[in-house]
Amino acid sequence: xxxxxxxxxxxxxxxxxxxxxxNAGAGLMPAPVLDAMIGYLRREAEIGxxxxxxxxxxxxxxxYDSVASLIGASRDEIALTENATVAWQMAFYALPFxxxxxxxxxxxxxxxNYVAFLQVAKRxxxxxxxxxxxxxxxxxxxxxxxxxDDRVRLIAITWVPTNGGLVNPAAAVGRIARAHGIPYLxxxxxxxxxxxxxxxxxxxxxxxATGRKFLRxxxxxGFLYVRRxxxxxxxxxxxxxxxxxxxxxxxxxxxxxxxxxxxxxxNYAARLGLxxxxxxxxxxxxxxxxxxxxxxxxxxxxxxxxISGVKIHDLxxxxxxxxxxxxxxxxADAVKAFLAAAAINVSTSKPSSTLLDATARALPSVVRxxxxxxxxxxxxxxxxxxxxxxxxxx
Ligand SMILES: Cc1ncc(COP(=O)(O)O)c(C=O)c1O
Numbered sequence: 001x002x003x004x005x006x007x008x009x010x011x012x013x014x015x016x017x018x019x020x021x022x023n024a025g026a027g028l029m030p031a032p033v034l035d036a037m038i039g040y041l042r043r044e045a046e047i048g049x050x051x052x053x054x055x056x057x058x059x060x061x062x063x064y065d066s067v068a069s070l071i072g073a074s075r076d077e078i079a080l081t082e083n084a085t086v087a088w089q090m091a092f093y094a095l096p097f098x099x100x101x102x103x104x105x106x107x108x109x110x111x112x113n114y115v116a117f118l119q120v121a122k123r124x125x126x127x128x129x130x131x132x133x134x135x136x137x138x139x140x141x142x143x144x145x146x147x148x149d150d151r152v153r154l155i156a157i158t159w160v161p162t163n164g165g166l167v168n169p170a171a172a173v174g175r176i177a178r179a180h181g182i183p184y185l186x187x188x189x190x191x192x193x194x195x196x197x198x199x200x201x202x203x204x205x206x207x208x209a210t211g212r213k214f215l216r217x218x219x220x221x222g223f224l225y226v227r228r229x230x231x232x233x234x235x236x237x238x239x240x241x242x243x244x245x246x247x248x249x250x251x252x253x254x255x256x257x258x259x260x261x262x263x264x265x266x267n268y269a270a271r272l273g274l275x276x277x278x279x280x281x282x283x284x285x286x287x288x289x290x291x292x293x294x295x296x297x298x299x300x301x302x303x304x305x306x307i308s309g310v311k312i313h314d315l316x317x318x319x320x321x322x323x324x325x326x327x328x329x330x331x332a333d334a335v336k337a338f339l340a341a342a343a344i345n346v347s348t349s350k351p352s353s354t355l356l357d358a359t360a361r362a363l364p365s366v367v368r369x370x371x372x373x374x375x376x377x378x379x380x381x382x383x384x385x386x387x388x389x390x391x392x393x394x
Contacts, residue, residue, distance in 0.1 A: 003288050008374045019379045022345040024162065024190055024322045024370035027216035029273070030280055037218060037273040044269070053268050060268055063275035067223050070278050070286075071188075071207065072198035076257035077231065079224040080271055084189040084210035085112045087224035090261040091185055091206040092116055092156065093237035099125030101153040106131055106139050106168055108161035108357045110187055117156075126153070130356060137315035137361075141172040148176065154183050160190035163349040163357065163366065165297060165319025167191075174203020183230065189213065193281055194321050194372070195290045205230045211270075214293075214321070214372060217277035218270045226258050236261050284373070292373040293321035296380055300369060303384035309391040313366055324349060324366040327391055332365035335390065342386050346370075 009015050014028035043052040053060065064075040081087040093116070097103075103117055107130050117128045132143040139157065155177050159170045170186055177184035186204040188197055193214030199207055204225075211221030226234065235254065236243055242264035244252040254260045281289060300323050304310045309328035327335050332348040339346050346369045351358030369383060388394070 003284065003292065003373070005374070005376065008284070009376070012374050015374065017343065019344040019375070019382060021369040021371055021375065021379070021383060022347045023194075023214055023216075023372040024368060025347045026212040026219060027193070027214055027372055028374070029216055029218060029277070030374075032280055033217060033273045033276045036276040037269045040269040040272050049268075056268070056272065059275070060271060063271050063278075066275045066278040066282075067225075070192075070197065070282065071209075071225055072200050073225050074228065077199075077225050077228050079226070079258040079261040080266070080274070081222045081224055081262070082220050082267070084187070084208045084222040087208035087222045087261075088113060088185070088187060089116060090224055090236055091208065091226060091234075092154075093120075094234040094261075095154060095183060097124040097126040097153055100151055101126045102147075102149075102151045103128050103154045103156060104131050104144065104147055104152055105129070105155075106157035106161075107133055107360060108139075108158055108163065108166055108168065108354055109156075110158050110162055110189070111353050111355065113156065113158065113187060114355070131157070133315075136317060138166060138317075139168040139173065141169055141176060144173060145176055148180050148182070152180070152182050154185060156185040156187070158187040158189075160188075160194075160320050160322065161354055161357065162190060163313075163322075163354045163363070163368070164324040165314035165322045166316045167195075167318065167320050170204070171202050174201075177205070178203045190320070190322060193289070194293045196286045199225055199227070211274040211277060215274070215277050215281060216372070218273040220267055221270050221274040223274075224258065224261055226261070231258050231260075232256075240264055289373045293371065294318070296371040296373075296375055296377070297321040297323050299377060300371060300380045300383065303381060304387060307384065307388045307391060310387060313361070313363060321371050323369045323371070325369075326364060326366055327387060330390065332367045335367045335387070338390050339383070339386055344383055344386060346383070 011031045020028050067078045068075040134140040184204045185206040188207050188209045192209040205227045207225040211217030212219045240263045243260040244254045247253045311326050313324045348365050349368045350365045
Protein backbone atom coordinates (compact mmCIF):
# COMPACT_ATOMS: atom_id res chain seq x y z
CA UNK A 1 0.00 0.00 0.00
CA UNK A 2 1.46 3.39 -0.93
CA UNK A 3 0.49 6.42 1.12
CA UNK A 4 -2.93 7.45 -0.09
CA UNK A 5 -4.42 9.81 2.48
CA UNK A 6 -7.82 9.87 0.89
CA UNK A 7 -8.13 6.11 0.93
CA UNK A 8 -6.76 5.81 4.46
CA UNK A 9 -9.29 8.35 5.64
CA UNK A 10 -12.08 6.58 3.78
CA UNK A 11 -11.08 3.46 5.72
CA UNK A 12 -11.26 5.34 9.02
CA UNK A 13 -14.93 5.77 9.96
CA UNK A 14 -14.13 8.07 12.88
CA UNK A 15 -12.76 10.91 10.75
CA UNK A 16 -16.13 11.74 9.20
CA UNK A 17 -17.61 13.56 12.17
CA UNK A 18 -14.66 14.59 14.36
CA UNK A 19 -11.07 15.68 14.22
CA UNK A 20 -9.30 13.04 16.22
CA UNK A 21 -6.03 14.27 17.69
CA UNK A 22 -5.89 11.88 20.61
CA ASN A 23 -3.89 9.02 19.16
CA ALA A 24 -1.66 8.96 22.22
CA GLY A 25 -4.85 8.10 24.10
CA ALA A 26 -6.38 5.73 21.59
CA GLY A 27 -6.04 5.85 17.81
CA LEU A 28 -9.09 5.51 15.58
CA MET A 29 -9.47 1.92 14.46
CA PRO A 30 -9.47 1.44 10.70
CA ALA A 31 -12.36 -0.43 9.09
CA PRO A 32 -10.45 -3.71 8.58
CA VAL A 33 -9.79 -3.89 12.34
CA LEU A 34 -13.40 -3.16 13.13
CA ASP A 35 -14.66 -5.65 10.55
CA ALA A 36 -12.39 -8.43 11.80
CA MET A 37 -13.54 -7.91 15.37
CA ILE A 38 -17.23 -7.61 14.59
CA GLY A 39 -17.04 -10.63 12.30
CA TYR A 40 -15.33 -12.64 14.99
CA LEU A 41 -17.82 -11.61 17.68
CA ARG A 42 -20.64 -12.58 15.36
CA ARG A 43 -19.12 -16.04 15.01
CA GLU A 44 -18.82 -16.32 18.80
CA ALA A 45 -22.54 -15.54 19.05
CA GLU A 46 -23.45 -17.88 16.21
CA ILE A 47 -21.39 -20.96 16.93
CA GLY A 48 -19.96 -20.47 20.43
CA UNK A 49 -16.84 -18.89 21.85
CA UNK A 50 -14.67 -22.00 21.94
CA UNK A 51 -15.86 -23.08 18.52
CA UNK A 52 -15.12 -19.64 17.03
CA UNK A 53 -11.60 -19.82 18.47
CA UNK A 54 -11.11 -23.26 16.92
CA UNK A 55 -12.43 -22.06 13.57
CA UNK A 56 -10.03 -19.08 13.65
CA UNK A 57 -7.09 -20.88 15.24
CA UNK A 58 -4.68 -20.10 12.42
CA UNK A 59 -5.57 -16.39 12.30
CA UNK A 60 -5.32 -16.10 16.07
CA UNK A 61 -1.99 -17.86 16.07
CA UNK A 62 -0.80 -15.53 13.33
CA UNK A 63 -1.11 -12.55 15.69
CA TYR A 64 2.15 -13.70 17.34
CA ASP A 65 3.86 -13.59 13.95
CA SER A 66 2.45 -10.11 13.31
CA VAL A 67 3.75 -8.77 16.62
CA ALA A 68 7.09 -10.51 16.22
CA SER A 69 7.68 -9.11 12.76
CA LEU A 70 6.62 -5.62 13.87
CA ILE A 71 9.41 -5.50 16.46
CA GLY A 72 12.02 -7.80 14.91
CA ALA A 73 11.56 -10.56 17.48
CA SER A 74 10.79 -14.27 17.27
CA ARG A 75 7.26 -15.41 17.96
CA ASP A 76 8.32 -17.46 20.98
CA GLU A 77 9.51 -14.22 22.61
CA ILE A 78 6.02 -12.64 22.55
CA ALA A 79 3.24 -12.74 25.12
CA LEU A 80 -0.11 -11.12 24.36
CA THR A 81 -1.66 -9.24 27.26
CA GLU A 82 -4.69 -7.08 27.95
CA ASN A 83 -2.69 -3.87 28.05
CA ALA A 84 0.85 -2.55 28.22
CA THR A 85 0.80 -2.22 31.97
CA VAL A 86 0.19 -5.91 32.55
CA ALA A 87 2.93 -6.71 30.03
CA TRP A 88 5.36 -4.43 31.85
CA GLN A 89 4.34 -5.75 35.28
CA MET A 90 4.82 -9.36 34.21
CA ALA A 91 8.40 -8.60 33.23
CA PHE A 92 9.26 -6.28 36.10
CA TYR A 93 7.82 -8.36 38.93
CA ALA A 94 9.57 -11.46 37.57
CA LEU A 95 12.97 -9.89 38.29
CA PRO A 96 14.66 -10.69 41.58
CA PHE A 97 15.84 -7.76 43.73
CA UNK A 98 17.78 -7.57 46.99
CA UNK A 99 18.40 -4.73 49.43
CA UNK A 100 20.85 -2.23 48.00
CA UNK A 101 20.20 -3.21 44.38
CA UNK A 102 19.72 -0.24 42.07
CA UNK A 103 17.04 0.41 39.45
CA UNK A 104 17.94 3.16 36.99
CA UNK A 105 15.07 4.92 35.29
CA UNK A 106 14.19 8.01 33.28
CA UNK A 107 12.79 11.31 34.50
CA UNK A 108 9.83 10.95 32.16
CA UNK A 109 8.93 7.53 33.52
CA UNK A 110 5.26 6.62 33.38
CA UNK A 111 3.34 6.62 36.66
CA UNK A 112 2.28 2.96 36.50
CA ASN A 113 5.91 1.90 36.21
CA TYR A 114 7.17 4.24 38.88
CA VAL A 115 4.65 3.17 41.53
CA ALA A 116 5.74 -0.42 40.87
CA PHE A 117 9.35 0.65 41.52
CA LEU A 118 8.17 2.26 44.75
CA GLN A 119 6.36 -0.89 45.81
CA VAL A 120 9.34 -3.11 45.14
CA ALA A 121 11.59 -0.60 46.90
CA LYS A 122 9.28 -0.82 49.91
CA ARG A 123 9.34 -4.62 49.81
CA UNK A 124 13.00 -5.25 49.07
CA UNK A 125 15.03 -2.14 49.85
CA UNK A 126 16.01 -1.62 46.24
CA UNK A 127 17.08 1.94 45.34
CA UNK A 128 15.41 3.87 42.52
CA UNK A 129 17.68 6.34 40.77
CA UNK A 130 16.88 8.71 37.95
CA UNK A 131 19.25 9.00 35.00
CA UNK A 132 20.00 12.70 34.41
CA UNK A 133 18.92 14.47 31.23
CA UNK A 134 21.08 16.50 28.88
CA UNK A 135 20.55 20.22 28.29
CA UNK A 136 17.63 19.46 25.92
CA UNK A 137 15.81 17.43 28.56
CA UNK A 138 16.62 14.12 26.85
CA UNK A 139 18.01 11.19 28.83
CA UNK A 140 21.79 11.48 28.76
CA UNK A 141 23.50 8.15 27.91
CA UNK A 142 26.86 9.40 29.17
CA UNK A 143 25.32 10.17 32.54
CA UNK A 144 23.88 6.66 32.53
CA UNK A 145 27.30 5.17 31.79
CA UNK A 146 28.72 7.00 34.79
CA UNK A 147 26.04 5.53 37.07
CA UNK A 148 26.77 1.90 36.23
CA ASP A 149 28.22 -0.32 38.93
CA ASP A 150 27.71 -3.91 40.00
CA ARG A 151 24.62 -3.05 42.08
CA VAL A 152 22.58 -1.95 39.06
CA ARG A 153 20.04 -4.74 38.57
CA LEU A 154 17.75 -3.08 36.05
CA ILE A 155 17.57 -0.22 33.59
CA ALA A 156 13.90 0.53 32.92
CA ILE A 157 12.93 3.59 30.91
CA THR A 158 10.07 5.00 28.90
CA TRP A 159 11.05 5.63 25.28
CA VAL A 160 8.38 8.21 24.41
CA PRO A 161 6.54 9.51 27.46
CA THR A 162 2.85 10.07 27.87
CA ASN A 163 3.33 13.80 28.46
CA GLY A 164 5.10 15.05 25.36
CA GLY A 165 7.08 14.45 22.20
CA LEU A 166 10.36 13.58 23.92
CA VAL A 167 12.09 10.59 22.32
CA ASN A 168 14.62 9.11 24.71
CA PRO A 169 17.72 7.49 23.13
CA ALA A 170 16.48 3.95 23.68
CA ALA A 171 19.12 2.28 21.48
CA ALA A 172 22.01 4.14 23.15
CA VAL A 173 20.68 2.98 26.52
CA GLY A 174 20.50 -0.55 25.10
CA ARG A 175 24.16 -0.47 24.07
CA ILE A 176 25.15 0.43 27.62
CA ALA A 177 22.85 -2.20 29.13
CA ARG A 178 24.28 -4.85 26.78
CA ALA A 179 27.89 -3.86 27.43
CA HIS A 180 27.37 -4.31 31.17
CA GLY A 181 24.99 -7.28 31.03
CA ILE A 182 22.23 -5.38 32.86
CA PRO A 183 18.59 -6.30 32.16
CA TYR A 184 16.87 -3.54 30.18
CA LEU A 185 13.10 -3.07 30.23
CA UNK A 186 11.76 -0.60 27.67
CA UNK A 187 8.29 0.95 27.77
CA UNK A 188 7.47 1.41 24.09
CA UNK A 189 3.81 2.18 24.61
CA UNK A 190 3.80 5.55 22.84
CA UNK A 191 6.47 4.63 20.32
CA UNK A 192 4.86 1.54 18.85
CA UNK A 193 2.89 2.32 15.70
CA UNK A 194 4.46 5.73 15.12
CA UNK A 195 8.11 4.75 14.61
CA UNK A 196 10.14 1.66 13.75
CA UNK A 197 10.76 -0.64 16.72
CA UNK A 198 13.43 -3.30 16.43
CA UNK A 199 14.30 -5.08 19.64
CA UNK A 200 17.71 -6.28 18.41
CA UNK A 201 18.93 -2.82 17.45
CA UNK A 202 17.35 -1.37 20.60
CA UNK A 203 19.30 -3.89 22.65
CA UNK A 204 16.42 -4.31 25.07
CA UNK A 205 15.71 -7.52 26.97
CA UNK A 206 12.07 -6.76 27.62
CA UNK A 207 9.68 -4.41 25.87
CA UNK A 208 6.06 -3.59 26.63
CA ALA A 209 3.56 -1.96 24.31
CA THR A 210 -0.12 -1.34 23.86
CA GLY A 211 -2.42 -1.95 20.91
CA ARG A 212 -4.85 0.93 21.10
CA LYS A 213 -2.64 3.99 20.63
CA PHE A 214 -0.54 4.61 17.52
CA LEU A 215 -1.07 1.03 16.37
CA ARG A 216 -4.79 1.76 15.98
CA UNK A 217 -5.79 -1.56 17.48
CA UNK A 218 -8.65 -2.12 19.91
CA UNK A 219 -8.62 -1.16 23.56
CA UNK A 220 -7.68 -3.92 25.97
CA UNK A 221 -4.71 -5.21 23.97
CA GLY A 222 -0.99 -5.14 24.61
CA PHE A 223 2.08 -7.28 24.37
CA LEU A 224 5.34 -8.15 26.02
CA TYR A 225 8.62 -9.10 24.37
CA VAL A 226 11.20 -10.96 26.44
CA ARG A 227 14.53 -11.93 24.90
CA ARG A 228 14.64 -15.72 24.74
CA UNK A 229 17.71 -16.29 26.92
CA UNK A 230 16.40 -14.07 29.69
CA UNK A 231 12.86 -15.43 29.40
CA UNK A 232 14.11 -18.92 30.18
CA UNK A 233 15.45 -17.62 33.48
CA UNK A 234 12.30 -15.75 34.49
CA UNK A 235 9.50 -17.18 36.56
CA UNK A 236 6.36 -15.07 36.03
CA UNK A 237 5.16 -13.36 39.21
CA UNK A 238 1.80 -15.13 38.83
CA UNK A 239 0.99 -18.25 36.87
CA UNK A 240 -1.95 -20.33 35.82
CA UNK A 241 -2.27 -23.71 34.17
CA UNK A 242 -1.87 -22.18 30.70
CA UNK A 243 1.47 -20.48 31.31
CA UNK A 244 2.54 -23.29 33.61
CA UNK A 245 0.80 -26.60 32.86
CA UNK A 246 0.10 -28.82 35.89
CA UNK A 247 2.14 -31.87 34.91
CA UNK A 248 2.18 -33.91 38.14
CA UNK A 249 0.32 -33.71 41.43
CA UNK A 250 3.09 -31.69 43.01
CA UNK A 251 4.53 -29.97 39.98
CA UNK A 252 3.94 -27.48 37.20
CA UNK A 253 6.18 -26.80 34.23
CA UNK A 254 6.58 -23.35 32.77
CA UNK A 255 5.90 -23.11 29.07
CA UNK A 256 9.12 -22.85 27.05
CA UNK A 257 8.02 -19.61 25.37
CA UNK A 258 7.02 -16.12 26.47
CA UNK A 259 3.42 -17.23 26.71
CA UNK A 260 4.34 -18.36 30.21
CA UNK A 261 3.37 -14.73 31.03
CA UNK A 262 -0.17 -15.23 29.72
CA UNK A 263 -3.27 -16.72 31.29
CA UNK A 264 -5.82 -19.04 29.70
CA UNK A 265 -8.81 -16.81 29.06
CA UNK A 266 -8.61 -14.01 26.53
CA ASN A 267 -10.58 -11.58 24.43
CA TYR A 268 -9.98 -13.23 21.06
CA ALA A 269 -11.88 -10.64 19.05
CA ALA A 270 -9.54 -7.99 20.43
CA ARG A 271 -6.49 -10.12 19.72
CA LEU A 272 -7.57 -10.57 16.17
CA GLY A 273 -8.11 -6.82 15.91
CA LEU A 274 -4.58 -6.23 17.19
CA UNK A 275 -3.15 -8.53 14.54
CA UNK A 276 -5.09 -6.82 11.77
CA UNK A 277 -4.02 -3.38 13.05
CA UNK A 278 -0.36 -4.43 12.95
CA UNK A 279 -0.68 -5.87 9.45
CA UNK A 280 -2.43 -2.67 8.37
CA UNK A 281 0.42 -0.51 9.71
CA UNK A 282 2.96 -2.80 8.03
CA UNK A 283 1.20 -2.48 4.70
CA UNK A 284 1.43 1.32 4.87
CA UNK A 285 5.05 1.15 6.00
CA UNK A 286 6.30 2.15 9.44
CA UNK A 287 8.91 4.55 8.03
CA UNK A 288 6.24 6.28 5.97
CA UNK A 289 4.04 6.52 9.04
CA UNK A 290 6.87 7.99 11.09
CA UNK A 291 7.72 10.66 8.53
CA UNK A 292 4.10 11.73 8.27
CA UNK A 293 3.63 11.77 12.04
CA UNK A 294 6.74 13.91 12.46
CA UNK A 295 5.63 16.25 9.73
CA UNK A 296 2.10 16.77 11.10
CA UNK A 297 3.40 17.21 14.65
CA UNK A 298 5.92 19.76 13.49
CA UNK A 299 3.25 21.61 11.50
CA UNK A 300 1.10 21.70 14.62
CA UNK A 301 3.92 22.99 16.81
CA UNK A 302 4.72 25.71 14.29
CA UNK A 303 1.08 26.78 14.11
CA UNK A 304 0.64 26.81 17.89
CA UNK A 305 3.93 28.61 18.43
CA UNK A 306 2.58 31.50 16.39
CA ILE A 307 -0.29 32.11 18.84
CA SER A 308 0.62 34.42 21.68
CA GLY A 309 -0.35 32.94 25.03
CA VAL A 310 0.38 29.37 23.91
CA LYS A 311 3.42 27.58 25.29
CA ILE A 312 4.71 24.29 23.90
CA HIS A 313 6.32 21.87 26.32
CA ASP A 314 7.84 19.09 24.18
CA LEU A 315 11.48 18.25 24.76
CA UNK A 316 14.21 17.16 22.38
CA UNK A 317 15.42 18.16 18.94
CA UNK A 318 13.12 15.85 16.93
CA UNK A 319 10.01 15.30 19.02
CA UNK A 320 7.46 12.63 18.14
CA UNK A 321 3.77 13.08 17.38
CA UNK A 322 2.74 14.07 20.89
CA UNK A 323 2.34 17.82 21.10
CA UNK A 324 1.79 19.25 24.56
CA UNK A 325 0.96 22.85 25.31
CA UNK A 326 -0.63 25.22 27.77
CA UNK A 327 -2.78 28.24 27.01
CA UNK A 328 -2.31 31.26 29.21
CA UNK A 329 -5.40 31.94 31.32
CA UNK A 330 -7.04 28.59 30.58
CA UNK A 331 -6.81 25.27 32.44
CA ALA A 332 -5.94 22.31 30.24
CA ASP A 333 -9.34 20.74 30.90
CA ALA A 334 -11.08 23.92 29.78
CA VAL A 335 -9.11 23.92 26.53
CA LYS A 336 -10.01 20.29 25.99
CA ALA A 337 -13.70 20.99 26.61
CA PHE A 338 -13.65 24.00 24.28
CA LEU A 339 -12.13 21.89 21.51
CA ALA A 340 -14.49 18.99 22.18
CA ALA A 341 -17.41 21.37 21.63
CA ALA A 342 -15.92 22.02 18.18
CA ALA A 343 -15.65 18.24 17.55
CA ILE A 344 -11.89 18.17 18.06
CA ASN A 345 -10.54 15.41 20.31
CA VAL A 346 -7.46 16.14 22.37
CA SER A 347 -6.56 14.95 25.84
CA THR A 348 -4.77 16.36 28.83
CA SER A 349 -1.79 15.03 30.71
CA LYS A 350 -1.77 15.58 34.44
CA PRO A 351 1.36 15.99 36.56
CA SER A 352 0.59 12.70 38.33
CA SER A 353 1.13 10.73 35.09
CA THR A 354 4.79 11.69 35.01
CA LEU A 355 5.36 13.17 38.44
CA LEU A 356 9.17 13.34 38.35
CA ASP A 357 9.19 15.27 35.11
CA ALA A 358 6.21 17.45 35.97
CA THR A 359 7.83 18.36 39.28
CA ALA A 360 11.24 19.07 37.76
CA ARG A 361 9.73 21.31 35.08
CA ALA A 362 6.93 22.73 37.26
CA LEU A 363 4.40 21.56 34.69
CA PRO A 364 0.70 21.99 35.30
CA SER A 365 -1.79 19.76 33.45
CA VAL A 366 -1.00 20.20 29.78
CA VAL A 367 -3.13 19.85 26.66
CA ARG A 368 -1.98 16.89 24.58
CA UNK A 369 -2.68 16.81 20.83
CA UNK A 370 -1.37 13.69 19.13
CA UNK A 371 -1.83 13.54 15.36
CA UNK A 372 -1.46 10.40 13.29
CA UNK A 373 -0.76 9.78 9.62
CA UNK A 374 -4.46 9.74 8.75
CA UNK A 375 -5.00 13.28 10.01
CA UNK A 376 -5.01 15.95 7.34
CA UNK A 377 -3.08 19.20 7.27
CA UNK A 378 -6.44 20.99 7.28
CA UNK A 379 -7.31 19.32 10.59
CA UNK A 380 -4.06 20.50 12.11
CA UNK A 381 -4.77 24.06 10.99
CA UNK A 382 -8.31 23.84 12.33
CA UNK A 383 -7.02 22.91 15.79
CA UNK A 384 -4.61 25.84 15.73
CA UNK A 385 -7.39 28.18 14.53
CA UNK A 386 -9.65 27.06 17.37
CA UNK A 387 -6.93 27.60 19.96
CA UNK A 388 -6.35 31.04 18.47
CA UNK A 389 -10.06 31.83 18.74
CA UNK A 390 -10.11 30.68 22.36
CA UNK A 391 -7.29 33.03 23.31
CA UNK A 392 -8.00 35.96 21.04
CA UNK A 393 -11.68 35.61 20.32
CA UNK A 394 -11.25 35.27 16.53
C1 LIG B 1 4.32 5.80 28.30
C2 LIG B 1 3.20 4.89 28.68
N1 LIG B 1 3.48 3.72 29.24
C3 LIG B 1 2.51 2.86 29.59
C4 LIG B 1 1.20 3.16 29.40
C5 LIG B 1 0.17 2.18 29.84
O1 LIG B 1 -0.44 1.53 28.77
P1 LIG B 1 -1.79 0.71 28.99
O2 LIG B 1 -2.83 1.72 29.32
O3 LIG B 1 -2.03 -0.02 27.71
O4 LIG B 1 -1.55 -0.22 30.13
C6 LIG B 1 0.85 4.38 28.81
C7 LIG B 1 -0.58 4.72 28.62
O5 LIG B 1 -0.98 5.82 28.45
C8 LIG B 1 1.88 5.26 28.44
O6 LIG B 1 1.60 6.44 27.88
